[in-house]
Amino acid sequence: xxxxxxxxxxxxxxxARGARGPGRRxxxxxxxxxxxxxxxxxxxxxxxxxxxLRAIARSAAVDPALVHHFFGSKEGVFIEAMRFPVDPAVLLxxxxxxxxxxxxxxxxxxxxxxxxxxxxRAPILAMLRSAMTNxxxxxxxxxxxxxxxxxxxxxxxxxxxxxxxxxxxxxIGLVILRYVLRVEPLASxxxxxxxxxxxxxxxxxxx
Amino acid sequence: xxxxxxxxxxxxxxxARGARGPGRRxxxxxxxxxxxxxxxxxxxxxxxxxxxLRAIARSAAVDPALVHHFFGSKEGVFIEAMRFPVDPAVLLxxxxxxxxxxxxxxxxxxxxxxxxxxxxRAPILAMLRSAMTNxxxxxxxxxxxxxxxxxxxxxxxxxxxxxxxxxxxxxIGLVILRYVLRVEPLASxxxxxxxxxxxxxxxxxxx
DNA sequence: GTCTATATGATGATAGAC
DNA sequence: GTCTATCATCATATAGAC
Numbered sequence: 001x002x003x004x005x006x007x008x009x010x011x012x013x014x015x016a017r018g019a020r021g022p023g024r025r026x027x028x029x030x031x032x033x034x035x036x037x038x039x040x041x042x043x044x045x046x047x048x049x050x051x052x053l054r055a056i057a058r059s060a061a062v063d064p065a066l067v068h069h070f071f072g073s074k075e076g077v078f079i080e081a082m083r084f085p086v087d088p089a090v091l092l093x094x095x096x097x098x099x100x101x102x103x104x105x106x107x108x109x110x111x112x113x114x115x116x117x118x119x120x121r122a123p124i125l126a127m128l129r130s131a132m133t134n135x136x137x138x139x140x141x142x143x144x145x146x147x148x149x150x151x152x153x154x155x156x157x158x159x160x161x162x163x164x165x166x167x168x169x170x171x172i173g174l175v176i177l178r179y180v181l182r183v184e185p186l187a188s189x190x191x192x193x194x195x196x197x198x199x200x201x202x203x204x205x206x207x
Numbered sequence: 208x209x210x211x212x213x214x215x216x217x218x219x220x221x222x223a224r225g226a227r228g229p230g231r232r233x234x235x236x237x238x239x240x241x242x243x244x245x246x247x248x249x250x251x252x253x254x255x256x257x258x259x260l261r262a263i264a265r266s267a268a269v270d271p272a273l274v275h276h277f278f279g280s281k282e283g284v285f286i287e288a289m290r291f292p293v294d295p296a297v298l299l300x301x302x303x304x305x306x307x308x309x310x311x312x313x314x315x316x317x318x319x320x321x322x323x324x325x326x327x328r329a330p331i332l333a334m335l336r337s338a339m340t341n342x343x344x345x346x347x348x349x350x351x352x353x354x355x356x357x358x359x360x361x362x363x364x365x366x367x368x369x370x371x372x373x374x375x376x377x378x379i380g381l382v383i384l385r386y387v388l389r390v391e392p393l394a395s396x397x398x399x400x401x402x403x404x405x406x407x408x409x410x411x412x413x414x
Numbered sequence: 415g416t417c418t419a420t421a422t423g424a425t426g427a428t429a430g431a432c
Numbered sequence: 433g434t435c436t437a438t439c440a441t442c443a444t445a446t447a448g449a450c
Contacts, residue, residue, distance in 0.1 A: 031433085047340040049257055052425060063435055065428085070433095074426065132339040132387060133254040142388045150390075165384055165393045166404050170373075173380025177372055180339060181349045183357075186372045197373050201408050238415085259443060270417055275445070277415095 032070055034060045039081040043126035048078055048134045075136070085123040086114050088148045096156055104203025108195045111171050115179065116191060125179065128172070159206055167205040170198060239277055241267045246288040250333035255285055255341045285337075285344075292330040293321050295355045303363055311410025315402045318378050322386065323398060332386065335379070366413055374412040377405060 038060035042051035053074050057064040071077040091110055098106035114120045127144075130137035150164050174194070177183045189197075245267035249258035260281050264271040278284040298317055305313035321327045334351075337344035357371050381401070384390045396404075 050340045053427090054425070064426090065436085066434060068427070129339050132336050132383075133257045138388055142390055145384075145388070145390055161392050162396060162400065162404055165390055166377075166381065166408075169380030169384045169393075170377045170408070171380065172383060173376030173378065174373065176339075176379060176383075177352075177376045181345055181352070183349055183352055183372055185368050186376075189369060193369065197369055201373075201377070201411060204408060204411070260445090261443075271444090272418085272446090273416060281444070 031060070031062055031066070035062060035067055035070060035077070036081050039077050040122045040126060043078060043081060043130060044122040046129070047126070047132065048074075048130035048137050050129075053077070078130075078137075082123050082127060085120045088152060092149075092152055092156070096153075100207065101203075103206045104201065105195060105199040107167070107202050107206065108171075108199045109191070112191050112194055115175050121179070128176075129180075157206070163205045167202050170201055170205075174198060238267070238269055238273070242269060242274055242277060242284070243288050246284050247329045247333060250285065250288060250337060251329040253336070254333070254339065255281075255337035255344050257336075260284070282343075289330050289334060289347075292327045295359060299356075299359055299363070303360075307414065308410070310413045311408070312402060312406040314374070314409050314413065315378075315406045316398070319398050319401055322382050328386070335383075336387075364413070370412045374409050377408055377412075381405065 035056065039051070039056045042056050042059060045051070053067050054064045056077065057067050060067075067077060071080055091114075095103070095107050095110055114124070127137065127141050131141040132138075145168065149168070150161055153159065153164055154161055174186075178186050178189075178194075186194075242263065246258070246263045249263050249266060252258070260274050261271045263284065264274050267274075274284060278287055298321075302310070302314050302317055321331070334344065334348050338348040339345075352375065356375070357368055360366065360371055361368055381393070385393050385396075385401075393401075
Protein backbone atom coordinates (compact mmCIF):
# COMPACT_ATOMS: atom_id res chain seq x y z
CA UNK A 1 0.00 0.00 0.00
CA UNK A 2 1.06 3.53 -0.70
CA UNK A 3 3.91 2.14 -2.69
CA UNK A 4 6.49 4.25 -4.42
CA UNK A 5 5.38 3.84 -7.96
CA UNK A 6 2.10 3.43 -9.74
CA UNK A 7 -0.10 6.37 -8.85
CA UNK A 8 -3.50 5.53 -10.24
CA UNK A 9 -3.90 6.87 -13.71
CA UNK A 10 -0.30 7.76 -14.33
CA UNK A 11 1.34 4.44 -14.82
CA UNK A 12 1.48 1.95 -17.62
CA UNK A 13 0.66 2.46 -21.25
CA UNK A 14 -2.48 4.55 -21.05
CA UNK A 15 -4.28 1.39 -22.07
CA ALA A 16 -7.05 1.57 -24.66
CA ARG A 17 -7.80 5.21 -24.15
CA GLY A 18 -7.48 6.18 -27.78
CA ALA A 19 -8.17 9.70 -29.08
CA ARG A 20 -9.95 11.62 -26.36
CA GLY A 21 -10.18 14.93 -28.07
CA PRO A 22 -8.83 18.00 -26.29
CA GLY A 23 -8.13 18.27 -22.59
CA ARG A 24 -5.78 15.46 -21.81
CA ARG A 25 -2.42 14.94 -23.40
CA UNK A 26 -1.22 11.34 -23.51
CA UNK A 27 2.23 12.27 -22.13
CA UNK A 28 3.82 12.00 -18.65
CA UNK A 29 3.85 8.27 -18.95
CA UNK A 30 7.38 7.26 -18.40
CA UNK A 31 10.20 9.73 -18.02
CA UNK A 32 8.30 11.54 -15.32
CA UNK A 33 8.39 8.48 -13.13
CA UNK A 34 12.03 7.92 -14.00
CA UNK A 35 12.83 11.42 -12.83
CA UNK A 36 10.93 10.94 -9.60
CA UNK A 37 12.68 7.66 -8.91
CA UNK A 38 16.06 9.27 -9.45
CA UNK A 39 15.02 12.22 -7.30
CA UNK A 40 13.95 10.00 -4.42
CA UNK A 41 17.25 8.18 -4.56
CA UNK A 42 19.39 11.30 -4.66
CA UNK A 43 17.40 13.21 -2.08
CA UNK A 44 17.68 10.18 0.20
CA UNK A 45 21.40 9.99 -0.33
CA UNK A 46 22.39 13.63 -0.15
CA UNK A 47 19.44 15.56 1.21
CA UNK A 48 17.64 18.44 -0.43
CA UNK A 49 20.55 20.84 -0.64
CA UNK A 50 23.07 18.22 -1.67
CA UNK A 51 21.06 16.75 -4.52
CA UNK A 52 21.16 18.98 -7.58
CA LEU A 53 18.60 19.08 -10.33
CA ARG A 54 21.37 18.39 -12.79
CA ALA A 55 22.47 15.30 -10.89
CA ILE A 56 18.90 14.07 -10.78
CA ALA A 57 18.52 14.65 -14.51
CA ARG A 58 21.84 12.92 -15.16
CA SER A 59 20.81 9.93 -13.08
CA ALA A 60 17.50 9.71 -14.93
CA ALA A 61 19.31 10.06 -18.27
CA VAL A 62 17.26 13.12 -19.06
CA ASP A 63 17.91 16.75 -19.87
CA PRO A 64 17.97 19.07 -16.83
CA ALA A 65 15.53 21.44 -18.50
CA LEU A 66 13.02 18.63 -18.74
CA VAL A 67 12.94 18.33 -14.99
CA HIS A 68 11.93 21.95 -14.83
CA HIS A 69 9.39 21.43 -17.51
CA PHE A 70 7.67 18.76 -15.44
CA PHE A 71 7.92 20.13 -11.94
CA GLY A 72 8.52 23.83 -12.26
CA SER A 73 11.21 24.05 -9.60
CA LYS A 74 13.49 22.02 -7.42
CA GLU A 75 11.00 22.26 -4.60
CA GLY A 76 8.33 20.97 -6.95
CA VAL A 77 10.40 17.89 -7.60
CA PHE A 78 10.97 17.41 -3.90
CA ILE A 79 7.39 17.54 -2.71
CA GLU A 80 6.32 15.38 -5.61
CA ALA A 81 9.03 12.83 -4.79
CA MET A 82 8.01 12.79 -1.14
CA ARG A 83 4.36 11.92 -1.74
CA PHE A 84 4.04 9.77 1.12
CA PRO A 85 5.52 6.38 1.17
CA VAL A 86 4.02 5.69 4.51
CA ASP A 87 0.71 6.92 5.73
CA PRO A 88 0.37 7.19 9.49
CA ALA A 89 -3.38 7.17 9.01
CA VAL A 90 -3.12 3.53 8.03
CA LEU A 91 -0.15 2.46 10.13
CA LEU A 92 -1.21 4.03 13.41
CA UNK A 93 -4.54 2.24 13.75
CA UNK A 94 -2.78 -0.97 12.87
CA UNK A 95 -0.34 -0.40 15.72
CA UNK A 96 -2.98 0.59 18.19
CA UNK A 97 -5.06 -2.40 17.38
CA UNK A 98 -2.47 -4.48 19.19
CA UNK A 99 -3.12 -5.59 22.74
CA UNK A 100 -1.96 -2.91 25.11
CA UNK A 101 0.83 -4.97 26.60
CA UNK A 102 2.36 -5.52 23.16
CA UNK A 103 2.16 -1.93 21.91
CA UNK A 104 5.93 -1.47 22.14
CA UNK A 105 6.75 -4.58 20.19
CA UNK A 106 4.16 -3.80 17.54
CA UNK A 107 5.35 -0.26 17.04
CA UNK A 108 8.97 -1.37 16.86
CA UNK A 109 8.21 -4.03 14.30
CA UNK A 110 6.07 -1.75 12.15
CA UNK A 111 8.58 1.09 12.18
CA UNK A 112 11.59 -1.08 11.52
CA UNK A 113 9.72 -2.93 8.80
CA UNK A 114 9.21 0.29 6.90
CA UNK A 115 12.90 1.16 7.23
CA UNK A 116 13.96 -2.28 6.15
CA UNK A 117 12.31 -1.79 2.77
CA UNK A 118 14.49 0.41 0.53
CA UNK A 119 11.51 1.70 -1.43
CA UNK A 120 9.72 2.95 1.63
CA ARG A 121 12.92 3.99 3.39
CA ALA A 122 14.14 6.31 0.63
CA PRO A 123 11.58 9.08 0.96
CA ILE A 124 11.72 9.10 4.75
CA LEU A 125 15.48 9.16 4.73
CA ALA A 126 15.36 11.95 2.16
CA MET A 127 13.05 13.93 4.39
CA LEU A 128 15.22 13.34 7.44
CA ARG A 129 18.48 14.22 5.75
CA SER A 130 16.97 17.30 4.18
CA ALA A 131 15.42 18.46 7.43
CA MET A 132 18.80 18.41 9.14
CA THR A 133 20.22 21.23 7.04
CA ASN A 134 17.30 22.88 5.29
CA UNK A 135 14.85 24.97 7.26
CA UNK A 136 11.99 24.53 4.79
CA UNK A 137 12.37 20.78 4.90
CA UNK A 138 12.62 20.89 8.69
CA UNK A 139 9.36 22.82 8.87
CA UNK A 140 7.76 20.29 6.54
CA UNK A 141 8.88 17.38 8.68
CA UNK A 142 7.91 19.10 11.92
CA UNK A 143 4.47 19.73 10.53
CA UNK A 144 4.20 16.14 9.39
CA UNK A 145 5.26 14.71 12.73
CA UNK A 146 3.10 17.06 14.74
CA UNK A 147 -0.16 16.79 12.89
CA UNK A 148 0.01 13.43 11.19
CA UNK A 149 1.70 11.51 13.96
CA UNK A 150 1.65 13.02 17.42
CA UNK A 151 -1.75 14.67 17.17
CA UNK A 152 -3.30 11.51 15.80
CA UNK A 153 -1.68 9.23 18.31
CA UNK A 154 -2.41 11.68 21.09
CA UNK A 155 -6.08 11.80 20.17
CA UNK A 156 -6.43 8.05 20.14
CA UNK A 157 -4.72 7.39 23.45
CA UNK A 158 -4.00 9.16 26.70
CA UNK A 159 -0.23 9.06 26.25
CA UNK A 160 1.28 12.53 26.88
CA UNK A 161 2.91 14.28 23.93
CA UNK A 162 6.30 14.27 25.60
CA UNK A 163 6.25 10.51 25.88
CA UNK A 164 5.15 10.07 22.28
CA UNK A 165 8.00 12.28 21.19
CA UNK A 166 10.52 10.49 23.33
CA UNK A 167 9.44 7.23 21.71
CA UNK A 168 9.79 8.78 18.28
CA UNK A 169 13.19 10.10 19.28
CA UNK A 170 14.32 6.62 20.23
CA UNK A 171 13.42 5.30 16.81
CA ILE A 172 14.85 8.23 14.87
CA GLY A 173 18.16 8.01 16.70
CA LEU A 174 18.25 4.30 16.17
CA VAL A 175 17.82 4.48 12.41
CA ILE A 176 20.40 7.25 12.16
CA LEU A 177 22.96 5.11 13.91
CA ARG A 178 21.97 2.13 11.80
CA TYR A 179 21.39 3.54 8.32
CA VAL A 180 23.25 6.84 8.22
CA LEU A 181 26.26 6.43 10.48
CA ARG A 182 26.24 2.66 10.10
CA VAL A 183 27.70 1.97 13.50
CA GLU A 184 28.44 -1.65 14.26
CA PRO A 185 27.04 -3.93 15.56
CA LEU A 186 23.81 -1.99 15.22
CA ALA A 187 24.03 -1.67 11.46
CA SER A 188 24.20 -5.42 11.05
CA UNK A 189 21.73 -6.43 13.71
CA UNK A 190 18.69 -8.39 12.63
CA UNK A 191 15.23 -6.93 12.82
CA UNK A 192 14.42 -9.33 15.63
CA UNK A 193 17.39 -8.24 17.69
CA UNK A 194 16.40 -4.63 17.30
CA UNK A 195 12.80 -5.26 18.21
CA UNK A 196 13.90 -7.12 21.29
CA UNK A 197 16.16 -4.20 22.15
CA UNK A 198 13.73 -1.32 21.88
CA UNK A 199 10.31 -2.87 22.39
CA UNK A 200 10.52 -2.60 26.20
CA UNK A 201 11.47 1.05 25.91
CA UNK A 202 8.58 1.87 23.60
CA UNK A 203 6.30 -0.12 25.85
CA UNK A 204 7.52 1.96 28.77
CA UNK A 205 6.64 5.18 26.94
CA UNK A 206 3.32 4.09 25.51
CA UNK A 207 2.04 1.56 27.98
CA UNK B 208 37.28 22.15 30.81
CA UNK B 209 37.64 21.43 27.15
CA UNK B 210 35.98 24.74 26.49
CA UNK B 211 35.57 26.18 23.06
CA UNK B 212 38.23 28.82 23.24
CA UNK B 213 41.58 29.11 24.86
CA UNK B 214 43.78 26.31 23.62
CA UNK B 215 46.87 26.49 25.79
CA UNK B 216 49.50 28.68 24.22
CA UNK B 217 47.39 30.16 21.50
CA UNK B 218 45.17 32.55 23.35
CA UNK B 219 45.54 35.97 24.85
CA UNK B 220 48.30 38.44 24.35
CA UNK B 221 51.33 36.17 24.25
CA UNK B 222 52.03 37.44 27.73
CA ALA B 223 55.56 38.44 28.68
CA ARG B 224 57.22 36.29 26.12
CA GLY B 225 59.33 39.04 24.58
CA ALA B 226 61.76 38.49 21.74
CA ARG B 227 62.30 34.80 21.33
CA GLY B 228 64.54 34.85 18.33
CA PRO B 229 63.57 32.84 15.28
CA GLY B 230 61.09 30.00 15.24
CA ARG B 231 57.90 31.43 16.57
CA ARG B 232 55.97 34.30 15.01
CA UNK B 233 53.83 36.33 17.38
CA UNK B 234 50.82 36.16 15.07
CA UNK B 235 47.59 34.10 15.10
CA UNK B 236 46.37 35.88 18.14
CA UNK B 237 42.97 37.09 17.27
CA UNK B 238 41.48 36.73 13.83
CA UNK B 239 42.23 33.03 13.86
CA UNK B 240 39.96 32.51 16.82
CA UNK B 241 37.34 34.76 15.26
CA UNK B 242 37.36 32.59 12.15
CA UNK B 243 37.04 29.42 14.19
CA UNK B 244 34.15 30.83 16.18
CA UNK B 245 32.34 31.80 13.00
CA UNK B 246 33.12 28.40 11.51
CA UNK B 247 31.69 26.55 14.50
CA UNK B 248 28.54 28.58 14.32
CA UNK B 249 28.02 28.12 10.59
CA UNK B 250 28.94 24.44 10.53
CA UNK B 251 26.50 23.92 13.40
CA UNK B 252 23.77 25.74 11.54
CA UNK B 253 24.18 24.40 8.04
CA UNK B 254 26.48 21.42 8.22
CA UNK B 255 29.78 20.94 6.39
CA UNK B 256 28.45 21.13 2.86
CA UNK B 257 26.07 23.97 3.54
CA UNK B 258 28.57 26.26 5.20
CA UNK B 259 30.85 27.94 2.69
CA LEU B 260 34.30 29.33 3.35
CA ARG B 261 33.08 32.64 2.04
CA ALA B 262 30.17 32.73 4.44
CA ILE B 263 32.51 31.90 7.30
CA ALA B 264 34.90 34.64 6.24
CA ARG B 265 32.02 37.06 5.84
CA SER B 266 30.70 36.24 9.28
CA ALA B 267 34.17 36.74 10.78
CA ALA B 268 34.58 40.00 8.85
CA VAL B 269 37.66 38.64 7.17
CA ASP B 270 38.84 37.99 3.64
CA PRO B 271 38.07 34.49 2.31
CA ALA B 272 41.66 34.04 1.23
CA LEU B 273 42.76 34.54 4.79
CA VAL B 274 40.81 31.52 5.89
CA HIS B 275 42.78 29.50 3.41
CA HIS B 276 45.98 31.05 4.57
CA PHE B 277 45.35 29.85 8.11
CA PHE B 278 43.84 26.43 7.57
CA GLY B 279 44.83 25.32 4.10
CA SER B 280 41.43 24.02 3.07
CA LYS B 281 37.81 23.84 4.07
CA GLU B 282 38.43 20.50 5.70
CA GLY B 283 41.27 22.06 7.66
CA VAL B 284 38.90 24.64 9.07
CA PHE B 285 36.41 21.94 9.93
CA ILE B 286 38.65 19.64 11.90
CA GLU B 287 40.21 22.59 13.65
CA ALA B 288 36.78 23.91 14.57
CA MET B 289 35.72 20.50 15.85
CA ARG B 290 38.60 20.08 18.30
CA PHE B 291 36.62 18.55 20.89
CA PRO B 292 34.23 20.48 22.96
CA VAL B 293 33.47 17.46 25.01
CA ASP B 294 35.90 14.75 25.92
CA PRO B 295 34.33 11.38 26.66
CA ALA B 296 37.51 10.47 28.50
CA VAL B 297 36.54 12.93 31.20
CA LEU B 298 32.74 12.68 31.02
CA LEU B 299 32.45 8.91 30.95
CA UNK B 300 34.26 8.23 34.22
CA UNK B 301 32.20 10.93 35.81
CA UNK B 302 29.04 9.19 34.69
CA UNK B 303 30.19 5.78 35.74
CA UNK B 304 31.18 7.00 39.14
CA UNK B 305 27.49 7.28 39.90
CA UNK B 306 25.79 4.56 41.92
CA UNK B 307 24.62 1.86 39.60
CA UNK B 308 20.95 2.46 40.20
CA UNK B 309 21.31 6.10 39.17
CA UNK B 310 23.35 5.54 36.00
CA UNK B 311 20.46 6.46 33.75
CA UNK B 312 19.72 9.71 35.50
CA UNK B 313 23.38 10.69 35.61
CA UNK B 314 23.93 10.00 31.95
CA UNK B 315 20.80 11.89 30.99
CA UNK B 316 21.77 14.90 33.06
CA UNK B 317 25.34 14.97 31.78
CA UNK B 318 24.36 14.61 28.14
CA UNK B 319 21.57 17.15 28.30
CA UNK B 320 23.77 19.56 30.20
CA UNK B 321 26.27 19.57 27.37
CA UNK B 322 23.52 20.22 24.84
CA UNK B 323 22.01 22.97 26.94
CA UNK B 324 25.21 25.00 26.66
CA UNK B 325 25.42 26.68 23.23
CA UNK B 326 29.22 26.74 23.25
CA UNK B 327 29.49 23.01 23.77
CA ARG B 328 26.46 22.23 21.66
CA ALA B 329 27.69 23.98 18.52
CA PRO B 330 30.54 21.62 17.58
CA ILE B 331 28.50 18.50 18.28
CA LEU B 332 25.57 19.80 16.32
CA ALA B 333 27.95 20.73 13.51
CA MET B 334 29.33 17.21 13.51
CA LEU B 335 25.87 15.67 13.53
CA ARG B 336 24.47 17.87 10.78
CA SER B 337 27.54 17.33 8.65
CA ALA B 338 27.52 13.58 9.16
CA MET B 339 23.98 13.34 7.83
CA THR B 340 24.92 14.38 4.30
CA ASN B 341 28.69 14.14 4.06
CA UNK B 342 30.35 10.74 3.97
CA UNK B 343 33.70 11.99 5.30
CA UNK B 344 32.01 13.63 8.25
CA UNK B 345 29.93 10.51 8.82
CA UNK B 346 33.08 8.40 8.93
CA UNK B 347 34.65 10.84 11.36
CA UNK B 348 31.64 10.69 13.65
CA UNK B 349 31.33 6.93 13.40
CA UNK B 350 34.99 6.61 14.35
CA UNK B 351 34.53 8.99 17.24
CA UNK B 352 31.48 7.18 18.58
CA UNK B 353 32.97 3.77 18.16
CA UNK B 354 36.38 4.27 19.67
CA UNK B 355 35.93 7.18 22.02
CA UNK B 356 32.53 6.28 23.34
CA UNK B 357 31.33 2.74 22.84
CA UNK B 358 34.71 1.06 23.16
CA UNK B 359 35.51 3.01 26.29
CA UNK B 360 32.15 2.45 27.88
CA UNK B 361 32.19 -1.18 26.81
CA UNK B 362 35.57 -1.72 28.41
CA UNK B 363 34.52 -0.24 31.70
CA UNK B 364 31.26 -2.11 32.05
CA UNK B 365 29.65 -5.31 30.91
CA UNK B 366 26.91 -3.60 28.97
CA UNK B 367 26.62 -5.08 25.46
CA UNK B 368 27.45 -2.79 22.53
CA UNK B 369 23.94 -2.99 21.15
CA UNK B 370 22.51 -1.63 24.37
CA UNK B 371 25.05 1.17 24.54
CA UNK B 372 24.16 2.13 21.01
CA UNK B 373 20.44 2.00 21.67
CA UNK B 374 20.98 4.35 24.60
CA UNK B 375 23.01 6.68 22.39
CA UNK B 376 20.28 6.48 19.77
CA UNK B 377 17.69 7.56 22.29
CA UNK B 378 19.68 10.66 23.15
CA ILE B 379 20.57 11.52 19.56
CA GLY B 380 16.97 11.26 18.44
CA LEU B 381 15.85 13.33 21.38
CA VAL B 382 18.18 16.24 20.65
CA ILE B 383 17.26 16.14 16.97
CA LEU B 384 13.60 16.51 17.81
CA ARG B 385 14.41 19.19 20.38
CA TYR B 386 17.13 21.27 18.76
CA VAL B 387 16.88 20.61 15.03
CA LEU B 388 13.23 19.95 14.31
CA ARG B 389 12.11 21.88 17.39
CA VAL B 390 9.00 19.85 17.92
CA GLU B 391 6.74 21.02 20.74
CA PRO B 392 6.38 20.43 23.62
CA LEU B 393 9.77 18.74 23.59
CA ALA B 394 11.64 21.82 22.40
CA SER B 395 10.40 23.83 25.36
CA UNK B 396 10.61 21.16 28.02
CA UNK B 397 12.86 21.83 30.98
CA UNK B 398 16.00 19.83 31.58
CA UNK B 399 14.37 18.22 34.59
CA UNK B 400 11.36 17.10 32.59
CA UNK B 401 13.62 15.54 30.00
CA UNK B 402 15.75 13.79 32.56
CA UNK B 403 12.66 12.40 34.20
CA UNK B 404 11.46 11.24 30.79
CA UNK B 405 14.53 9.36 29.58
CA UNK B 406 16.41 8.40 32.73
CA UNK B 407 14.40 5.19 33.19
CA UNK B 408 15.08 4.21 29.60
CA UNK B 409 18.82 4.75 29.91
CA UNK B 410 18.75 2.93 33.22
CA UNK B 411 17.05 0.03 31.46
CA UNK B 412 19.79 -0.10 28.83
CA UNK B 413 22.75 0.38 31.13
CA UNK B 414 21.59 -1.08 34.41
C1' DG C 415 49.07 39.04 7.70
C1' DT C 416 46.02 40.77 4.64
C1' DC C 417 44.40 41.64 0.38
C1' DT C 418 43.04 41.61 -5.15
C1' DA C 419 42.57 38.98 -9.01
C1' DT C 420 41.57 35.03 -11.21
C1' DA C 421 41.18 29.97 -12.65
C1' DT C 422 37.72 26.62 -12.88
C1' DG C 423 33.51 24.66 -12.34
C1' DA C 424 28.75 23.75 -10.46
C1' DT C 425 24.12 25.55 -9.38
C1' DG C 426 18.88 26.90 -10.26
C1' DA C 427 16.34 29.05 -13.58
C1' DT C 428 14.67 30.85 -18.11
C1' DA C 429 13.81 31.60 -23.16
C1' DG C 430 12.99 29.61 -27.08
C1' DA C 431 14.11 26.33 -31.27
C1' DC C 432 12.49 21.93 -33.10
C1' DG D 433 8.15 16.56 -25.04
C1' DT D 434 12.73 17.30 -25.60
C1' DC D 435 16.57 19.88 -26.31
C1' DT D 436 20.49 23.93 -26.72
C1' DA D 437 22.04 28.09 -25.06
C1' DT D 438 22.54 31.29 -21.72
C1' DC D 439 22.06 34.20 -17.32
C1' DA D 440 23.37 35.34 -12.83
C1' DT D 441 25.32 33.30 -8.69
C1' DC D 442 27.86 30.94 -6.01
C1' DA D 443 31.58 27.78 -4.81
C1' DT D 444 36.88 26.10 -3.59
C1' DA D 445 41.27 27.04 -4.52
C1' DT D 446 45.60 29.39 -6.06
C1' DA D 447 49.13 32.98 -7.27
C1' DG D 448 51.06 36.77 -5.99
C1' DA D 449 51.13 42.10 -4.77
C1' DC D 450 51.80 44.96 -0.70
